[in-house]
Amino acid sequence: MSEIPDFQAIADEAVASIAAADDLNxxxxxxxxxxGRKAPLTEVLGSIGSLPSRDRGRVGKEGNAARKAIEAALDxxxxxxxxxxxxxxxxxDRADVTLxxxxxxxxxxxxxxxxxxxxxxxxxxxxxxxxxxPEIETGFNNFTALNTPDGHPARxxxxxxxxxxxxxxxxxxxxxxxxxxxxxxxxxxxxxxxIAPGTVYRRDDVDATHSPMFHxxxxxxxxxxxxxxxxxxxxxxxxxxxxxxxxxxxxPHFFPFTEPSVDVSVAWTDRHGRTDWLEVAGAxxxxxxxxxxxxxxxxxxxxxxxxxxxxxxxxxRHQISDIRLLYEGDLRFLExxx
Ligand code: PHE
Numbered sequence: 001m002s003e004i005p006d007f008q009a010i011a012d013e014a015v016a017s018i019a020a021a022d023d024l025n026x027x028x029x030x031x032x033x034x035x036g037r038k039a040p041l042t043e044v045l046g047s048i049g050s051l052p053s054r055d056r057g058r059v060g061k062e063g064n065a066a067r068k069a070i071e072a073a074l075d076x077x078x079x080x081x082x083x084x085x086x087x088x089x090x091x092x093d094r095a096d097v098t099l100x101x102x103x104x105x106x107x108x109x110x111x112x113x114x115x116x117x118x119x120x121x122x123x124x125x126x127x128x129x130x131x132x133x134p135e136i137e138t139g140f141n142n143f144t145a146l147n148t149p150d151g152h153p154a155r156x157x158x159x160x161x162x163x164x165x166x167x168x169x170x171x172x173x174x175x176x177x178x179x180x181x182x183x184x185x186x187x188x189x190x191x192x193x194x195i196a197p198g199t200v201y202r203r204d205d206v207d208a209t210h211s212p213m214f215h216x217x218x219x220x221x222x223x224x225x226x227x228x229x230x231x232x233x234x235x236x237x238x239x240x241x242x243x244x245x246x247x248x249x250x251x252p253h254f255f256p257f258t259e260p261s262v263d264v265s266v267a268w269t270d271r272h273g274r275t276d277w278l279e280v281a282g283a284x285x286x287x288x289x290x291x292x293x294x295x296x297x298x299x300x301x302x303x304x305x306x307x308x309x310x311x312x313x314x315x316x317r318h319q320i321s322d323i324r325l326l327y328e329g330d331l332r333f334l335e336x337x338x
Contacts, residue, residue, distance in 0.1 A: 129193065159202050227302070
């Protein structure tokens with residue numbers, strides 16, 4: 001017989017050229033050369049039957065071991081080259097995610113809106129509901145029905161933005177949220193427990209504590225047997241819920257539509273440590289004339305009303321000393337409340 005090939009040498013040569021194959025094409029050529037159909041090793045293994053029987057065992061064993069070693073080398077080189085090919089394809093296709101991108105700013109509620117929502121929560125918890133009314137009002141709802149007849153100083157040009165109309169049928173920007181009291185009582189039967197937050201307008205010059213547009217929260221309770229104690233208790237509870245445990249002061253005042261009437265103040269310590277009373281609301285027992293104006297029986301029903309300055313409350317709440325900050329829209333200020 002032809003002499004028995006040196007299987008170890010074949011395997012060594014194959015493994016070396018497999019290791020040298022630096023792409024899948026070269027590897028395929030190595031595969032054909034060493035274990036393909038016409039490879040010497042394949043031919044030897046395919047003709048074992050024609051060998052002298054004493055050689056068959058050895059040739060079969062060593063030849064197959066060489067083929068296994070070559071195939072194992074092919075497999076691992078294949079896996080490696082494929083991984084590299086995948087890696088470079090990914091590298092070539094990659095998207096650059098290191099660019100800074102567009103900053104998407106998240107908005108937040110304005111501090112006045114935040115305080116309004118807190119106020120609503122507290123009154124909802126006390127059984128009040130939330131009412132709403134238009135900012136453009138009639139002179140009747142804003143003044144006359146609220147016991148503020150023609151000629152009253154509060155109606156004068158200097159306080160009110162009039163839009164249209166004559167002396168008895170003016171159309172105006174509401175100067176207070178109190179007309180929502182009238183609208184509510186005209187459309188519902190007592191008992192009534194409502195609050196009405198909203199924007200109001202007065203012809204004031206702008207300074208640290210005045211703005212021609214500001215916000216109030218009106219409150220109205222009408223029931224049998226309501227007393228001034230109910231008014232004071234409601235207001236004190238509300239203020240303490242919102243602003244923490246602090247003194248609440250109520251002193252006599254005058255409003256055309258309440259009798260008696262009071263001003264409500266809270267103790268406020270400014271950032272220099274000075275404590276003072278800060279007025280936050282007007283309030284009082286609903287004047288019987290107002291009940292008569294809306295068709296409620298003043299003999300049967302009693303009620304209290306209040307009007308809080310929402311901007312004032314926001315300022316106390318957040319130690320803001322200038323109301324203009326609330327309306328200038330300066331993000332450096334507003335971002336503190338997001
Ligand atoms: N409407 C009054 C004001 O704007 C406040 C107020 C409301 C007073 C309700 C009494 C009752 O000053």
